[in-house]
Amino acid sequence: MKGTEVIADGFGRIREVVHETVGGLSADRLNARIDPAANSVAWLVWHLTRVQDDHVADAAGLGQVWTAGGWEERFGLGLPAGATGYGQTARQAGTVRVDSSELLLGYFDAVHAQTLDFLRGLAAADLDRVVDERWDPPVTLGARLVSVLADDLQHAGQAAYARGVIERLG
Template identity: 55%
Template sequence: MTSKELLLDAFGRIREAVAATLDGVDGDALLRRPAGNGNSLAWLVWHLSRVEDAQLAGASGLEQVWTAQGFVGRFDLPLPERDTGYGHSSEEVDAVKVPAELLLEYYDAVHRQTVAFLESLGDEDMDRVIDTRWNPPVTLAVRLVSTIADCLQHAGQAAYAKGLDPASAL
């Protein structure tokens, strides 16, 4: 298995987790916050989508899907255009109120851009330094793996939040 095949599989698993979590979820379940102050399912899926979008756009030199395909306007959130959710307050988490269909449409668009980028890579690309602000500098491989880890963690949190909804057991 090549590094590209491994990465395609990992990012594909994120897509599967997002789709399964959003399947059959209603508006109330999307916005419910575990323990009253945890991150909502809607926020978690929006955030993981924004993370993958921002991180891979930066690594690939492409524009983020968020702005390039007009999702920023379609979501119409009271947040800065480039916001990805890092450090959000409780009020900012509550501001992410969008239907499951739009969340999945955005994630799918991000995933398509991710797949296209990954398809262009070879094993020799993995050691390319893409961020010199860190010590040691961040390579493409490290950025891709950290993005996978972050997105899978949030996908699991979203699935957990869905499982807390009594209606999801039906």
């Protein structure tokens, strides 16, 4: 199995967790917070999707699905176009509210499709290409993709946990 196939498999696993977590949730449960400082399922999945969209689009030299695909307007969050949720306070994260699981999954699936299309076009040597020189050592494409995978899996797990608590609390 090629390295790019392993990475694609990882992104597929994120998709499974996101769909299991978000599927069938009402808007109230998507946006519920366990406590005022906790992130909602909606915010966690929106954030992991925005980060994937931002980082993969940048590395691939593509436009972000968020803006190019009209998702920013469909969500109507009133945030700057480049917002990913990174660095938001609990109060700011609480303003990210999603109307339906279908909307959230639609955006996630569009980003997932763009990610897989990009991965399919890569050769193993492409993973060594430097995509960010602001770090020491500079970040390669392989390291960036693994970083996105790790962050997305963590947030997907947090969202699954939050859904479980929210459902138990009723």
